[in-house]
Amino acid sequence: MSVRTRIAPSPTGDPHVGTAYVALVNYLFAKKHGGQFLLRIEDTDRARSTPESERAILEALEWLGLSWDEGPDVGGPHGPYRQSERLPFYTRYAGELLAAGHAFKCFCTPERLEAVRVEQRQASRPPGYDGHCLTVSPAEAAALEAAGVSHVVRLKVPREGSVTIDDMLRGPIVFEWSTVDMQVLVKSDGWPTYHLANVVDDHLMGITHVMRGEEWISSAPKHALLYEYFGWPMPKLCHLPLLRNADKSKLSKRKNPTGILFYRRMGYLPEALLNFLALLAVPPIDGEEVMDLPTMVGAFGVEHISLGGPVFDTTKLDWLNGRYLREKLDDAAFEARVREWALRDGYLERILPLARSRIERLSDLGQLLAHFFSGRLDVDPEKLREGKLDNETLRRAFVIAGALFDALPEWTVPSIEASIRRVAEITGAKLRDVVRPFYVAITGSAQSVPLFDSMQILGRDLVRERLRIALERLGGATSKEQEAWKKGL
């Protein structure tokens, strides 16, 4: 049977470099063994999934050059490849589980579940569902449903004994069943959770090797149980170490730019970023760290992946990117790349209208638009303080704005404007006074092209990064301050 791997991102935000890393490993493994690599969109969270995010994910992976053999855009023999289009499968298999007595309907309220959790925690017992609805008879269940009481479907988990998970990198991992929760498989809205959808789809799509982030280790027993209940062969499992912040915590956008597209906006070449990620899984041949995709496929081996979570430190990426720029491109190719970077998707057409009324000579454009062609800005803290806000209010404003921006479902000019107006409200300052330091932080100057449009065009990631730098220049904010300032947002 041929090797089949997949990357299964959830379209709930900006495509993450961690996704790129996991995708790369899955890609390399599949290609190394002459198999297929698929892309599946896991959008069973109907509230948070967005089409924009899905589009961005495809664009980001395409940009990196990781092409998939089957996926929502290219189709394939095991489609559809978008979970929101596969509901009948999940309903059917959940029904099978229910009929066989491997799952049960649960009518508990969130309040009751929360109370159980609190109690378990206090008693130092493993948290999890207490089995309350296990004893509900079919007749009772039918009555409750008829009365319109909403329910979920939970997985029945043995209360005794243990299970051994075999990880390709870590060997056997033993779990006591008593520590495994009776997970929800079908939510009250009728949609499956990750656990059910993932197992059903991996089986139906013929996935042979599941390579995913380390964060999934603790749910592996539930998945193993599902495969057993269904009588399906279990794919090989391989849990990859998580990319980390400098402080070793799981890579997060609060501490680091994490968006793949941010790195494109910053002017990294896709092959350099890919190469940088590959260094975590492919040993350099004869000490040469610059590798193209085919070379990576040849040299790749899961046994080369170090289990210690690597810090995503882009210093080396800078060096690698420099080498690609000066060694791998001739003058014509370099020029083409610059053009592509600077002018893609009608970039000029979007920014020129902002500048037109503000210039007298075309040569004024250079200064006025420089920040659209820059990455991080070296802002002068004195310029940030020139307005009417004191240092504390400034820092508060940046922190609050950052939190509001992160919470926006859509990155549009009106939503950005609303956020900034909100900051003015909260800090009790005039909008014009609040806006000024943002001009400095984002565009580098208090006299510039319109702020909200600039932010929208630059993208959320780069805006977050420039705000982060500005905040740092003002002395930063302790986590306590941040917590206090964000309270009640």
Place this chain on the structure above:
RNA sequence: GGCCCUAUCGUCUAGUGGCCUAGGACGCCGCCCUCUCACGGCGGUAACACGGGUUCGACUCCCGUUGGGGCUACCA
């Protein structure tokens, strides 16, 4: 708190019992090249978390401690 994963220079790593007085790369420092700056060349700085075992011999195997991380949702 509970369960699980993990531990070599600041960072990414090589190392699978003797080849290790631990190798490479990035960063940093110094020197050279040079109209500046880069690039490039040369050199330097710097690590096996700790404690027990196993063994003739442990960076490598086992146990413990400590540190780090993940999970602990009707999110994935």
